[in-house]
Structures are given as C-alpha cells and as structure tokens.
Amino acid sequence: MAFEGLADRLQRTMKKITGKGKVSEQDVKEMTREVRLALLEADVNFKVVKDLIKRIKERAIGQEVMESLTPGQQVIKVVKEELSELMGGEQSKIAVADRPPTVIMMAGLQGAGKTTTSGKLANHLRKKHNRSPLLVAADVYRPAAIDQLETVGEQLGMPVFSKGTDANPVDIAQEALEKAKEEHNDYVIIDTAGRLHVDENLMDELDQIKAAVKPDEVFLVVDAMTGQDAVNVAESFNDQLEISGVVLTKLDGDTRGGAALSIKAVTDKPIKFAGMGEKLDQLEPFHPEGMASRILGMGDVLSLIEKAETNVNEKQAKELEEKMRTMSFTFDDFLEQMGQVKQMGPLEDLMNMIPGANKMKGLKNAQIDEKQLVYIEAIIQSMTKDERQDPSLMNASRKKRIAKGSGTSVSQVNRLLKQFNEMKKMMKQMTNMPKGKKGKGMNLPFM
Structure with missing residues (x-):
C-alpha cells in the first residue's frame, strides 16, 4: 500500500x-x-x-x-x-451528461499511465455500471499510444475510435462524439496527448479539444510515485485547463502517499479514482474516508464492499448462505469462493481493508503466502466429484491418491480436511447467530 x-x-x-x-x-x-x-x-x-x-x-x-x-x-x-x-471528505462521483454520451477527457504528462487508465476507466464503467464506453485515440504524436489503446480495447472487447497519426486531434474528438451517438455508446473517453513536461503547445491543443467537445469531466492522470511533483503538475494543469478531478496511478507502489494527501488541498479538485495495480480491473473509486481509515489501521469497509459487489454474484451469495446454514457447503463451493476472492485482488490488500485485522493476533504484519492457495486448489481438484461433495468418504488410500495427484503430502490433505470441517461448523454458527452477538474468529483453511 x-x-x-x-x-x-x-x-x-x-x-x-x-x-x-x-x-x-x-x-x-x-x-x-x-x-x-x-x-x-x-x-x-x-x-x-x-x-x-x-x-x-x-x-x-x-x-x-x-x-x-x-x-x-x-x-x-x-x-x-x-x-x-x-482528501475531499466524501467520494466524488463522475458527472453524468443530461443526454448521452457523457464525455470524459483524459489529460496528463507522458508516462503517467494515461492510456492504460483510459482503458481501466472504460472497464470500470462497464463492469460496475453496465455502460458501453467508446475509447478515443487522440494522441497522434506517439504512434505507440494509438497501438496501446487499440490493444487495450481488444483485451477488453471494447470499441476504439482511431484515425491514425495524420489526423487533427480536435477533429478526432469531434468525429468520435458523432460516432458514439450513432452507435449508442453512453460514454466517450478521450485519451489525449501528453508531454514530458507542461508546455504551451500541449495546453493549447487540450484547450481546443475541450472547447470542441465540451467534456463533462476533465480528468488529470498523475503518477502518485512522483510525490510533490504530481501536486505541482496538478496545479499547473488546473490553472491552465480547469480540470474537474484527478486519477492517481501507482497508488499501490512504493510511494510515500504525499500526493494523495496534498492534491485536493492544493487544487481544490477531488481525487476521483486510484490505480491500485497494472491489471485492467485495478482501478478503484477513491473514498477519502476509507483511505483515512486505512492509513490509521481501521480498515476500509467501503472499498471492500465495492470489490465484493463487483466480483460476487448476488444469487450465488444467497445460495451460499443457505448452504452454510444447512452445513451442505462442499469443496466445490469452497473452490468457487476462492476464485471470487482471488478476483478481488491480493489477499494482503483485502486484509488491510478489514477493520481491526491489523490488531488481530497472528494477522498483524502477516505475510499471506498466496502460493498456498495453489496447493489447496490442487488438493480439491485431485478429489473425485463424490469426494468433494462428501469428504467423509476419505479413507487412507483415497488420501494417498489425492496427495500424489496434487503434489502434496497426506498430512497436508488431512490438515485441509480438518480445517474445512471446522470452517463448516463455524459458518453454521455465524449464519444462525442472533444479530448483535459476536462470534469467534473463523480460520480459513490456508495451510
């Protein structure tokens, strides 16, 4: 973090x-x-x-x-x-146009992660809000930027509007807007050119694009790892372009966090999103209260809920609760849950979001070895369908076969079976517990 x-x-x-x-x-x-x-x-x-x-x-x-x-x-x-x-007090949401499409203009210096962030934002809007964005390649000075955005669009299965390096960026933005209206795209995300530093030519072009398409949002993408330089860049862009919000990239990196704590106070513009990794699903809405809580070791419930809502199917969650209540939770269900948890991000990051986790015995400063999850998956996948449904079938020869098939030992198989049974009992207690009563801590079967 x-x-x-x-x-x-x-x-x-x-x-x-x-x-x-x-x-x-x-x-x-x-x-x-x-x-x-x-x-x-x-x-x-x-x-x-x-x-x-x-x-x-x-x-x-x-x-x-x-x-x-x-x-x-x-x-x-x-x-x-x-x-x-x-940091802004409360989450600042995207301004939505009265009539679609909503236009978001992405600005920033070269190397801040603007092109990737454009793709991440489009992905977030589709996954979280069920929108259909159009990505626009308006950086005509760097051919690699156009190729990169088209690659990102291909990975996400999203349309990218591009006219190559010979077209005028203002014309590209205007034509993209018309295209979005024709194709019923409800968001247009324009990836504009960057420079190595703030200069007059860059600002003139951005001003012209802004005047031509009248964006609903102008997001400045800044690299959190540049510290106070990020704040100075934000101040310069805001003075000349009047940005509406900031997206901080590399907030998961080895950075001291000063930019996140300074930008709102210096520019009076909110941090809208934070990039928490390189993958295209690692962009999070920025919750000032949650971030303040995380800094003080109190967790970040809002971000945790948001991650869960994005990655966990509500119907599956209700079915799971019923299985937990009736103790019919199987290894197949557990495998499915592991997959959903892994989609939510690194386990250490998730632990930081759980209030009080840093104070729990054995969890403070714990290094969670996610490689162990691979062994758990291998053991479960080496079981037959009947064994996954009914672990009581396991005898010595079955355990030996599973250990051999998963590249583990019989003692590891025994440990997983024991912890799985304990977990099922604990789940039943938790689901049947009257509201307001506290239960014991639940040990997940991590070996």
Whole structure:
C-alpha cells in the first residue's frame, strides 16, 4: 500500500494516546508533533501539513475531547476526520451528461499511465455500471499510444475510435462524439496527448479539444510515485485547463502517499479514482474516508464492499448462505469462493481493508503466502466429484491418491480436511447467530 510508512508511524503515534483515561494539552502537542513529522516524511506539502496540524490541535484541545469519557479515542476520531476532509471528505462521483454520451477527457504528462487508465476507466464503467464506453485515440504524436489503446480495447472487447497519426486531434474528438451517438455508446473517453513536461503547445491543443467537445469531466492522470511533483503538475494543469478531478496511478507502489494527501488541498479538485495495480480491473473509486481509515489501521469497509459487489454474484451469495446454514457447503463451493476472492485482488490488500485485522493476533504484519492457495486448489481438484461433495468418504488410500495427484503430502490433505470441517461448523454458527452477538474468529483453511 502507498501509505505503508506513514500508516505505521501514525498507528504507533495513535496507539500511545488511545488508552489514556485523560489527555493533557502536552499529550496533544506531542501527538501532533509526531503526526507533522510523519506527514512531512511522506512528502505531504508543508503548507497543507501546517494547516492540518492547526485544525487537529484546535479540535483535540477543545472541550468536546478533553471532557469526553474516552478522550484518547476522540483524538483519533479527530485525526481521522481531518485526514478524510483533507482528501475531499466524501467520494466524488463522475458527472453524468443530461443526454448521452457523457464525455470524459483524459489529460496528463507522458508516462503517467494515461492510456492504460483510459482503458481501466472504460472497464470500470462497464463492469460496475453496465455502460458501453467508446475509447478515443487522440494522441497522434506517439504512434505507440494509438497501438496501446487499440490493444487495450481488444483485451477488453471494447470499441476504439482511431484515425491514425495524420489526423487533427480536435477533429478526432469531434468525429468520435458523432460516432458514439450513432452507435449508442453512453460514454466517450478521450485519451489525449501528453508531454514530458507542461508546455504551451500541449495546453493549447487540450484547450481546443475541450472547447470542441465540451467534456463533462476533465480528468488529470498523475503518477502518485512522483510525490510533490504530481501536486505541482496538478496545479499547473488546473490553472491552465480547469480540470474537474484527478486519477492517481501507482497508488499501490512504493510511494510515500504525499500526493494523495496534498492534491485536493492544493487544487481544490477531488481525487476521483486510484490505480491500485497494472491489471485492467485495478482501478478503484477513491473514498477519502476509507483511505483515512486505512492509513490509521481501521480498515476500509467501503472499498471492500465495492470489490465484493463487483466480483460476487448476488444469487450465488444467497445460495451460499443457505448452504452454510444447512452445513451442505462442499469443496466445490469452497473452490468457487476462492476464485471470487482471488478476483478481488491480493489477499494482503483485502486484509488491510478489514477493520481491526491489523490488531488481530497472528494477522498483524502477516505475510499471506498466496502460493498456498495453489496447493489447496490442487488438493480439491485431485478429489473425485463424490469426494468433494462428501469428504467423509476419505479413507487412507483415497488420501494417498489425492496427495500424489496434487503434489502434496497426506498430512497436508488431512490438515485441509480438518480445517474445512471446522470452517463448516463455524459458518453454521455465524449464519444462525442472533444479530448483535459476536462470534469467534473463523480460520480459513490456508495451510
């Protein structure tokens, strides 16, 4: 995660103040000093840090916190709310045209990931909102950009409007808009040219495209790994082009996260999406509150729900719940669930989204070895259909056959069978549990 260093430091700082029955002004000063240093280290704009610390201090020393029964927790609540507000407060959704198509213009410097992000956005709109976007190749200066967008379109099975490198980008954008109306595409995503730096020619062309097609959104794509440079680029583009939102790429990389925490404050434009990996399904709507929670180790329920809604079939989920309740959950069902979980992204990222997971015994700083899932799949796939439906059929010779077929040992097969049975019992308890009661933690059968 992008904020790993910042998150570790802030979580250590917050831990010192959490359990305090009484919080003094000196405690708040020490805490805000640590927060300030952590933010500056994460490459957050120093003016932004100064204003943020001032607001946190004022609220944390206020009567509402000091006289609270849980002042330590109130201070953390203040820090979380202010971090969330710094990044925009609430999710900023795409503006939709009164009459389709909705036009989104993608701008940014060369190398920021603009072309790939255009494809990711089109994929998101189709998967999440059941839309039919048209991708437009308007970067005529870099033939590779046109080829790349056409390749992305082919991978996604989506139309790409292109007129090659000899056409005028403004004409391309206008003709693409007409084409979208004819073909009933409800979104038009225009991949414009980039440069290695902000220059007059680039801005003139972008201004002309903007004037010609009157986009509903102008998204600036910036590389989160460039830190404060990303903020400076955003400020320049916003001054000259009047962007409507920002898409941060490589937010999953080894970056300190300063750009995400500074851009909204500097440009007054929201972060709309975040690229969380190289795959075409790794673009997430940006939830400021969820990101603030993740930074402070509180999870990100909104993003987790969104991932689940995108990847989990509702009908299958209801059928699964019934199977869990009646204890008729089989290895076939488990295999299907593993596939859906894997589609949601790396397990470590999912664990970061679960509230309190970082505090659970055995999970804090746990390195989840996803290779183990391969062994589990191999064991299940080496079973016969009857064995998957009824694991009680397993005798010594069957287990030996399964171990040999899956490239594992009999002890690994036994372990999976034991944990699977325990999981089924736990599932039944959880589905039959009265609302409001807490159940025990469930161990998934990871070997």
